[in-house]
Structures are given as C-alpha cells and as structure tokens.
Amino acid sequence: MMPHFWPLFRKEFIQMRRDRLTLMIMTGLPVVQLLLFGYAIQTDVRHLPTVVLDQSRTPESRDIIAAFENTGNFRIMAWVSDRPALDAAIERGDAQAGLVVPYDFPRKLLRGETASVQVIVDASDPLSSQSALAAAAGVAQVRNLALLSEAARRPPPLDARVRPRYNPGLRSPNYIVPGLVGVILTITMVLITAMAIVRERERGTLEQLIVTPVTKTELMLGKIAPYIGVGMVQMTTVLIVGRVVFDVPLTGSLVLLYAIALLFVTASLALGMFISTLVRTQQQAMQVAFFFVLPNILLSGFMFPRQAMPAFFQWVGLLLPLTYFLKVLRGILLKGVGLEALWREVAALAGFAVVLVTLAVTRFRKSLD
Amino acid sequence: MSAFAIDVRGLTKRFGKKIAVNKADIAVPEGEVWGFLGPNGSGKTTTIRMLCGLLHADAGEGTCLGYNFRTEPERIKREVGYMTQRFSFWEDLSIRENLEFVARVYELSDARGAVAQAIGRLGLTARQNQLAGDLSGGWKQRLALGCALLHRPDVLFLDEPTAGVDPAARRNFWRAILELAQGGTTVIVTTHYMDEAERCGRLAMLSNGRLIALGTPHDVAQQVGGRTLEDAYVILQERDEQ
Numbered sequence: 001m002m003p004h005f006w007p008l009f010r011k012e013f014i015q016m017r018r019d020r021l022t023l024m025i026m027t028g029l030p031v032v033q034l035l036l037f038g039y040a041i042q043t044d045v046r047h048l049p050t051v052v053l054d055q056s057r058t059p060e061s062r063d064i065i066a067a068f069e070n071t072g073n074f075r076i077m078a079w080v081s082d083r084p085a086l087d088a089a090i091e092r093g094d095a096q097a098g099l100v101v102p103y104d105f106p107r108k109l110l111r112g113e114t115a116s117v118q119v120i121v122d123a124s125d126p127l128s129s130q131s132a133l134a135a136a137a138g139v140a141q142v143r144n145l146a147l148l149s150e151a152a153r154r155p156p157p158l159d160a161r162v163r164p165r166y167n168p169g170l171r172s173p174n175y176i177v178p179g180l181v182g183v184i185l186t187i188t189m190v191l192i193t194a195m196a197i198v199r200e201r202e203r204g205t206l207e208q209l210i211v212t213p214v215t216k217t218e219l220m221l222g223k224i225a226p227y228i229g230v231g232m233v234q235m236t237t238v239l240i241v242g243r244v245v246f247d248v249p250l251t252g253s254l255v256l257l258y259a260i261a262l263l264f265v266t267a268s269l270a271l272g273m274f275i276s277t278l279v280r281t282q283q284q285a286m287q288v289a290f291f292f293v294l295p296n297i298l299l300s301g302f303m304f305p306r307q308a309m310p311a312f313f314q315w316v317g318l319l320l321p322l323t324y325f326l327k328v329l330r331g332i333l334l335k336g337v338g339l340e341a342l343w344r345e346v347a348a349l350a351g352f353a354v355v356l357v358t359l360a361v362t363r364f365r366k367s368l369d
Numbered sequence: 370m371s372a373f374a375i376d377v378r379g380l381t382k383r384f385g386k387k388i389a390v391n392k393a394d395i396a397v398p399e400g401e402v403w404g405f406l407g408p409n410g411s412g413k414t415t416t417i418r419m420l421c422g423l424l425h426a427d428a429g430e431g432t433c434l435g436y437n438f439r440t441e442p443e444r445i446k447r448e449v450g451y452m453t454q455r456f457s458f459w460e461d462l463s464i465r466e467n468l469e470f471v472a473r474v475y476e477l478s479d480a481r482g483a484v485a486q487a488i489g490r491l492g493l494t495a496r497q498n499q500l501a502g503d504l505s506g507g508w509k510q511r512l513a514l515g516c517a518l519l520h521r522p523d524v525l526f527l528d529e530p531t532a533g534v535d536p537a538a539r540r541n542f543w544r545a546i547l548e549l550a551q552g553g554t555t556v557i558v559t560t561h562y563m564d565e566a567e568r569c570g571r572l573a574m575l576s577n578g579r580l581i582a583l584g585t586p587h588d589v590a591q592q593v594g595g596r597t598l599e600d601a602y603v604i605l606q607e608r609d610e611q
Contacts (some may be wrong), residue, residue: 011462018461204457211423211451212431212474213443215495367442368423 004214008222009285016226026192030184030234031241034177038246041176041303045131047075051095053086054079060106064117067143068099071137086120096122097132108308112151166334173246178329179302181238182322185231185261186268186296192230193272194289196223197364202282210366220361224269231265232258239333251336260342263349264325270356271321279362296322324348374399374524374555375420377431377438382415382578384483387565389415391578392428397557397571399523404552404569405559406589406598408606411575413559414454417526420557422446434523447475450522454529456509460502466492468500468519475520483519491515507538514545525549527558531565543568563599572598576605 007318016023050068054061068074074097089095098120108115119136121131145156167174200206209219216330235258242248279285283284299313300303306314317323322346331337331345339346375397382390390412397403405413418424420433422442429439458467468487472480488497491511494534496504501512510530517525527546530537543565550556550570560566572589574582582592582601595601 003476004474007470010473011459011466011470014466015461017458203454203460204453205459207423207453208451208457211446211449212420212471213447213476214474215443367425368418369425 001216002221003220004212004218005222005225006220007215009225012223013226016230022192026188026230027233027237029188030237031340034180034238034241035181035245038173041172045128045290046072048073048097048128048132049077050074050097050099051078051080051086051089052076053081053083053098053100055103056105058106060109061101064101064139064143065099067139068119068136071135071139074099075130082169090120090122096125096128100350109147125135129140156338173242174248174334175330176303177238177246178241178333180242180262181235181328181329182264182300182325183297183302183324184234185265186322187293188234189227189231189265189268190272190275190293191286191289192227193224193286194275194279196273197276198282198285199278201280207368210368212329216361216364216366218268219338219366220273220357220364224266224273227269228262228265231268232261235261248333251334252332253338254332256339257332260328260332260346260349261326263346263353264321264328265354267321267349267352270353270360273360274356274363279359296320299323301326317369321349321352324352372398372400373432375431375433375438375557377433380416380419380431381427381431382412382419383427388578390419390426390575391582392442393573394577395420395431396571397555399555400550400553401570402546402558404566404572405557405575406561406566406602407575408561408570408602408609410577411609414528415578416575417528417557417559421449421451421524422525423451423505424569447523448523450515450517450520450521450525452525452527452530454516454532456506456513458501458509458513458516461500463498463500464488464504465497467512467516471519473514477520477594487515487519490596492542493547506534510534510542514542518549522554524557525557527556529559531560531562531563539565541577561602563597563602566598574601574605576609581605 053066054065065076069076077095078089079361080089083100085099086100090098100118100120102116102118103113106118117140119132121129121132149156164170197206200209214222239250243250272289275288275292278284281286295316296302299306299309299317300320301317302322306317306323310318327345328342328349331342335341373396375395377396378394380390380393381388382397393412393416395416405411415424419426420438422445426439431438434448436606438445459470462470465484465488467485469480472483477483488494489513493508493515501509501536504512505610514530529606531542534542537582539562546556546558547568557571558565561568566572567586569586571584572586573580574589574593581588584592586598590598590601593601593604595604
C-alpha cells in the first residue's frame with residue numbers, strides 16, 4: 001500500500017533539512033511572532049493618561065479622583081486649572097481621558113442630591129475608550145451603592161458576584177497566545193506547501209516525478225508529511241515560550257491537543273497543496289496563499305470576537321479551519337475541557353482535512369498538460 | 370509483446386489552436402536507436418512526451434511496450450526511462466541520494482546494490498556525496514543517465530540529452546547509448562546535432578508537427594531533397610520560415 005510514499009517522504013525530509021534558511025524561518029518565526037503579538041496586543045487597556053480638572057478642591061473631590069485612579073485604568077498625568085487646558089491636552093493626544101469634578105460636587109453630596117463627575121474619553125480609539133468607560137461606570141456604581149447603603153443603614157439589596165472563569169485576571173496573553181499557535185501554523189503550513197508543486201515545476205523536477213510510477217496521492221502525502229513534524233515543533237515552541245515568558249496556563253490534556261492539531265496541520269498543508277495545483281509560479285502561490293491566510297486571521301476569532309461580526313462574515317468564518325482550531329486551543333489550554341466538549345470542532349477539522357486532501361489530489365494532474 | 374517496442378498511428382497533440390504533432394505514425398523496432406530530428410518547435414519533444422505518458426495525446430492509437438499508450442500510461446512509466454532536455458534531478462540532493470530515490474521509487478529489490486553499481490559504472494564513486502547542483506554539465510548528464518537507467522528500462526527516452534555538454538562528454542555519452550542498444554534497450558532520442566542523427570539506426574524528420582521523412586539517415590536526407598542530413602535540415606528550416 002502506497003509503496004512510493006516513503007521514498008518521497010525521505011526526499012522531502014532531506015531537502016527540508018538542507019534548506020537551512022527556510023528551516024530557521026520556520027522555527028524562529030513562531031518565537032518572534034509570539035513575542036511581538038504577546039507584548040504588543042493588549043486588549044486590557046490600563047493606565048490611560050488622564051488630566052484632571054478639580055474645580056472643587058475638597059477632600060470629597062480628592063476622594064473621588066483617587067477612586068478613579070485606584071481602578072488602575074486611569075493614570076493621572078496632569079492637573080489643569082480650566083476647561084480649555086483639559087480639552088487641549090486631549091486634542092494634542094497627551095491625555096486620552098479627562099476627569100472634571102465641578103465646584104458644587106461636595107455640596108450636592110452633602111444635600112443628598114445627584115453629584116456629577118464628568119469623564120471625557122478620547123473615543124477615536126474604541127478599545128481604549130471602552131475600558132475607560134467601563135471603569136468609570138464601575139466607580140460610579142460602587143460609590144452609589146456605598147452611599148445608598150449608608151443612607152438606608154442597611155446593606156445593598158442586590159449583590160452581583162462576578163466570577164471571571166478560565167482567565168480570572170482577564171490577561172490578554174492568555175487569550176492571544178493559544179490563538180497564536182493556530183495563526184502561526186496556518187501561515188507557515190499553507191505558505192510552505194503552496195509553493196511545493198510549483199517549485200518542482202519551476203526547477204524542472206516535476207517532469208521527473210511525473211514520469212515515475214509515483215501516484216498522485218503518494219506525491220501529495222509524501223510532500224506534506226515532513227511538514228507535519230515542523231508544525232508540531234512550531235506548536236511546541238509557542239506553547240513553551242508562552243508558558244515561560246507569558247505565564248499562559250496549559251490546563252487540559254496536551255495529548256488531546258496534539259492529536260487534534262494533527263488534523264488541523266494536515267488540513268492547512270492540504271490547503272497549501274491545493275493552492276499549489278492552481279498556480280503556475282511561486283510568486284502566484286505566495287499571493288494566493290496570503291489571500292487565504294488573511295481571512296483566517298481576521299474572521300476566525302483570533303483577534304476580534306466573531307459574535308460582533310455581521311452574520312455574513314460569521315458564516316465565512318465557519319468555512320475556515322482556524323475558527324474551529326481556536327476553539328480547541330482555548331478550550332483545552334484555558335478551560336481544560338476534553339473531547340466531550342470539543343467533538344464538533346474535531347469533526348469539522350477531520351472533515352476539512354479529508355476534503356482538502358481529496359481536493360488537492362483530484363486537482364493535481366500527473367501529466368504536463 | 371510485438372517486435373515493435375513502440376507502435377502508434379495517428380498520434381496528434383494540440384495546444385489551443387496550434388497543432389504540435391499532426392497524425393504521426395511511429396513504429397520503433399526493439400533494440401533500435403531511433404532519432405527524431407527537426408528544427409525547434411517541430412514537435413520532437415511533444416512526441417516523446419506523449420509516448421512516455423507525460424502528455425495526453427488528443428488522438429491516435431497504439432502501444433508502447435505492449436501497453437495502450439493512451440489508457441495505460443502508468444504501466445508504461447514503470448518500464449521506460451526518461452531523460453529531459455535540462456537536468457531535472459534534485460540539485461539539493463547528493464548523487465547517491467538522487468539515485469537512491471529513483472531506486473526506491475521503482476521498488477528495486479536490491480536498491481542499495483543497484484545504486485552502488487550505478488555509481489561505480491558511471492565513475493561517480495569519488496563524488497557520490499557531492500550535491501548534484503555542484504556538478505558540471507557533463508557530470509550532471511552522466512547522473513541523469515544513471516538515474517534514467519537504474520531500473521533497467523526496456524525503452525529509454527532521451528530529449529536532447531547532449532545539449533550544453535562538451536564534445537568529449539557527447540562522444541562518451543553516445544558510446545554508452547550504442548552499447549545499451551546492443552544490449553536490447555530501445556532508445557528514442559531527439560536531437561538537432563547532425564552527427565548524433567547520423568548515429569541513429571532510423572530517423573524521423575519532423576517539421577511543423579508533421580512527420581515528413583522516415584528511414585535511415587541517408588534515406589531521410591534524400592526524401593527531403595538534400596545530399597546530406599545537414600542539407601535536408603537547412604531545406605526544412607528555410608521551408609518552415611517561409
């Protein structure tokens with residue numbers, strides 16, 4: 001059964017091992033990308049530079065300003081004396097938030113009237129502004145509850161106890177690093193194999209392969225098999241660096257994760273091979289591969305929540321293997337769930353692997369026509 | 370198997386509107402050195418690519434080594450050897466690794482032995498671990514021939530095998546080819562070197578995809594209207610250009 005697979009596998013393996021530059025890129029790329037993404041992508045925006053206009057200058061105003069600062073979301077970088085100065089600081093971009101405590105703040109508090117504090121946020125960056133707005137609302141809510149309880153001389157009637165599970169510190173690396181495993185595998189696996197057949201064609205060696213008794217299936221499988229090992233090495237590298245540098249938890253079964261990753265890597269490599277059968281040059285292969293890779297990054301849920309996307313793009317996302325693999329990665333690494341929770345994703349990835357390998361084999365013609 | 374290693378009629382290949390090979394009838398006796406001669410674009414390479422299963426013919430019927438050349442190309446591929454115009458082995462593999470790959474792909478029972486024997490026969494022992502990409506044109510040609518012959522094919526297809534190699538290498542190469550033919554291997558070769566064409570037992574001259582003359586080199590020259598093969602070739606080329 002498939003007697004020509006091993007000679008092809010061996011040939012590809014030797015060629016891969018000898019191509020030092022590509023090998024270095026394949027093993028070095030995950031580390032570089034992980035460090036870049038891990039440090040650069042911080043969705044939990046903290047320490048927003050803030051200017052304060054305290055028109056009251058009383059213990060009550062200082063108290064409320066301190067409450068804002070203590071959330072960790074606001075970093076007071078300047079005190080200004082009037083409104084134009086506050087606006088100018090935000091316009092210049094020196095500050096991204098402004099806090100205004102009016103003259104009558106303590107007086108209204110004492111009288112039991114609604115005392116206002118104005119929080120101005122630069123919303124040109126929605127991510128930063130959202131966390132500032134949420135923090136401001138949180139400060140107001142906590143203060144309101146405290147004041148109301150004090151006035152009514154009884155504890156607040158409702159106590160919502162929020163327990164953020166799986167990522168209690170709401171740390172971005174915990175979310176990003178597992179996703180990055182999938183993204184790196186997608187980029188490298190698809191790109192490598194997208195050029196596999198056209199490279200043979202451009203070098204003239206495809207002619208020699210076609211004239212041998214090697215079958216189409218043996219040729220496809222022999223070409224992708226060595227790179228499954230590369231994919232596993234890449235995943236291991238990202239997981240180790242993610243654990244050591246970013247303290248990302250590895251909660252669930254790694255054996256299960258590697259088994260499912262095998263399906264995902266096979267699907268990605270087969271997609272690359274399919275691309276390779278569509279194009280005539282390595283340059284075209286690169287362009288088409290990027291055309292496939294970009295939606296994977298944008299629509300799979302790696303960076304942006306899929307629930308926030310329009311229905312059409314959510315639907316497109318379902319056609320991407322990475323969408324399912326991200327659920328597997330986050331499910332196993334963060335939640336520690338097993339096959340009972342992930343069988344749909346596993347079935348989808350197995351389906352992708354079978355369909356894409358079949359497509360690549362069917363599409364490849366063992367002739368020069 | 371018939372006495373003909375190759376016996377096809379009406380062989381035709383089109384690329385879009387262009388007819389690359391037009392209803393060629395070819396019958397190559399076993400153990401013969403058969404040459405295809407013709408200017409660039411005359412259909413020589415397309416013809417042998419169809420015969421060894423690299424291209425699908427649009428029309429024609431017949432056999433190669435007793436197998437239907439249109440419906441059984443994979444069976445034909447097991448029993449023929451093919452050497453392309455340019456070196457088409459893997460330059461990032463060593464000489465030994467290239468030969469080992471070929472030996473394993475053809476499932477030779479003693480792959481190691483066959484490779485060692487081929488390396489010795491080709492005089493490549495000292496260079497066996499050298500990367501193929503580092504070899505000169507003559508050595509590359511020697512390696513390519515070694516790979517094409519490793520599985521002891523009954524028919525050997527050579528597509529302009531001596532293009533770009535020095536005269537001494539060409540002479541040695543042809544000596545090896547004639548020895549093979551004496552041993553019973555059928556050799557199909559395309560060329561536009563007249564001295565090489567003269568060495569063929571039988572010659573087919575192609576022009577614009579048509580087989581216009583067939584026979585010994587002397588017969589072919591006369592059929593085209595020249596005293597020598599070179600005359601015939603020039604006549605053809607001028608006719609093509611008009």
